[in-house]
Amino acid sequence: MSIRVHATGAAAEAVDRLVPQLVSDLVASRIAGQDPTLWGPDAEEESAKRLGWTEASSISEPLVDEIIALRDRLRAAGVDHIVLGGMGGSSLAPEVITRTYGVELTVLDSTEPSQVLAALRDRLSSTAVVISSKSGSTVETDSQKRVYEKAFRDAGIEPTERIVVVTDPGSPLDQAARADGYTVFNADPNVGGRYSALTAFGLVPSGLAGVDIRQLLDEAAAVGLELAQDAPDNPALVLGAAIGGTTPLKDKLGIIADGTHIVGFADWAEQLIAESTGKLGKGLLPVVLETDSPELSLGLGDLQIVRLVADEEETREVRDGEIEVTGTLGAQLLLWEYATAIAGRLLGINPFDQPDVESAKIAARGLLDARPEPAPAVFSADGIEVRASAGLLDGVDTLDGALRALFTQLGSDGYVAVQAYLDRVAHPEFAELRDLVASRVSRPVTFGWGPRFLHSTGQFHKGGPAVGVFLQLLSTPEEDLEVPERPFTFGQLIQAQAAGDASVLAEHGRPVLTLTLTDVRAGLTALRSALA
Structure with a gap:
């Protein structure tokens, strides 16, 4: 078998409880047959034109x-x-x-x-x-x-x-x-x-x-028939039930590469799952973790761990309460697409639309057209201009105080989203802030490079459960670049994208703290110090 899914704990209970019904409802074969009725009448029009991926390996x-x-x-x-x-x-x-x-x-x-x-x-x-x-x-x-x-x-x-x-x-x-x-x-x-x-x-x-x-394509084709079968050992049914059917729902998915030969898979799965499921106040939030991330030792009841492991580890004992997945890259791409569509059915949402992605785009376009002056900083410290959604920083005048004010908004079921509108090639070290924030707040923390996350997890941020708090990191570019035959520069575009998303998040009642680093390296040092 080129793919394997093994669940324990609450995930295994969900599999035992839900897979027989999924088999009875012919869910796998109906997905393979591109049946648009699986996700309810409200989703039928969209689903009817979004199921071609089931035969992508041949098409x-x-x-x-x-x-x-x-x-x-x-x-x-x-x-x-x-x-x-x-x-x-x-x-x-x-x-x-x-x-x-x-x-x-x-x-x-x-x-x-x-x-x-x-x-x-x-x-x-x-x-x-x-x-x-x-x-x-x-x-x-x-x-x-x-x-x-x-x-x-x-x-x-x-x-x-x-x-x-x-x-x-x-x-x-x-x-x-x-x-x-x-x-x-x-x-x-x-x-x-x-x-x-x-x-x-x-x-x-x-x-x-x-x-x-x-x-x-051959790797995907090799598992196509298996994933389309209405059978209790169908890996797609097992994984879909395990991630989308726990009771109560473990709606944070900690995805860890732990021995797999696949590089960077969790980043792709993060987009697939978050954008597909984060709507109508529901959803699954993928959290890309390492094998030593702080969340693993916190015993969080709403965090489901999924490990991507190597093929040769098939006989090892799965950690209690976790899900383990192994398989070739092509097989896993198709597996997770099936599983996400199945989880969408269990959650009662349409896994193929993205109604809240467009709102941030519209806001950004409006700011590009009008190009208003940036809102004045509430205060500046350590080479960082500090701004926030209304009322968040009342009486606050230090970086540590601003972070504390944001994290105070975090509930027992919440998460922090760090959104870095920075050069990810020149400054990959900013991703290290994720673990520092997680250690500080003892809750799941996601890290996204802007503006690319706006096309993925950005849907979950606005459409999913209203439990996130948001830390935006921006910089002042040393050198800007014009967009040919357009009335804006790349610097103005990324600033508008960040400001547009912040405004939409604020309209949805999400707290946003925006830190503009006028000196990137000094700002990173100050952030590390404040978080530690």
Whole structure:
């Protein structure tokens, strides 16, 4: 068997209680048969056009030879560096695929000016860029395409020879790119972004970078029949029941890579689960953990641990109360897509829409159009400008006091979301703040790089249970970058995205503390000191 799920404790009880009914209701075979009625009448219209992922391994197979042929042509022309401009599902799947296969892919899923500039300055003469957007109207990817077009032209390189477009058929990007002479790959329009790992969105950048994408599809195809069977040992039914059916619901999922050969899988699963389930005040919040993260020793009743383990550990004893999952990358991608759809049925939500993602986009666009002056800081300290949602910092004038005021809003079932609108390539050390916050608050803590999380966990933040508190980290860019033929810069864009999301969170009653680091390194030192 190429995939295995083993549950204990409350998760095992959920499996014993729910899987027989899931089998009786023919849930697995109905998902495989693309039955849109599984999630109720309110979800039926959306579900009817979002189940193509169940047959992605076969539908996508004809793309393989086209992608390999393009890769060979590019390499023959001296192009051996692939950049991906994409957000959310368009970037997270290629990232886990290429990291697991050990091939280089520069993932540009940011509007932070220094990160964009660093990508532009890296081997441009031997670079090809994949611009990937399902809707074809994503502002981040449109901006990335524009800036690379200008860079190539300035270097005397024809952009149509170096930019490859992946989008849905008929999208604005599809129409414009074809008219301009770009190479375009169309993905299956019946697959949502976060379920698109095995479509052109996952395969084109990964294949151009050097991944054996035929093997990846074969791994998924090998478990397709097993996941479609209405059987009590179907791993998808087991995992779906284990994560979505505990009583009371363990709605925080701590996902840990513990011996698996797959690199970065939890980041992809985080987006899939949070955006799919976080709505109507319900949801499952994935929390990406390490094997020594503070949450593991706290005995939190609402935290379900899921470990991704190595194949050879099949016979070892599973830790009490945990879930263990093993399998190849292609198999696990399909497994978790099935399991998330099943968990959505158990939670009573539509796992294929994202009603609260658009609200932050609208707010950001409004701020870009109006471009008001930033709200004055409540106070500044240690190279950090401190702002917050209304009333949070009344009477507070120190960084430690501001953090304490935010964490005081945290309830016994709450979580902290650290949102770093920073250059994640130049400053990966900011991710270390996650453990410091978790040790401070003794509750689950998520860490997201902005603005990419807006296309994933951002849905859960607004649509899920109203128990989160939010710590935004921003910087003042040393060097900004214009977006060609647009009335804003990348610096203005990322600031608007952060401010727009903060305003929407505040409208939903979520407390937000915004720290703008005028000196990044000094600000990090001050933050570490305040948290410790």
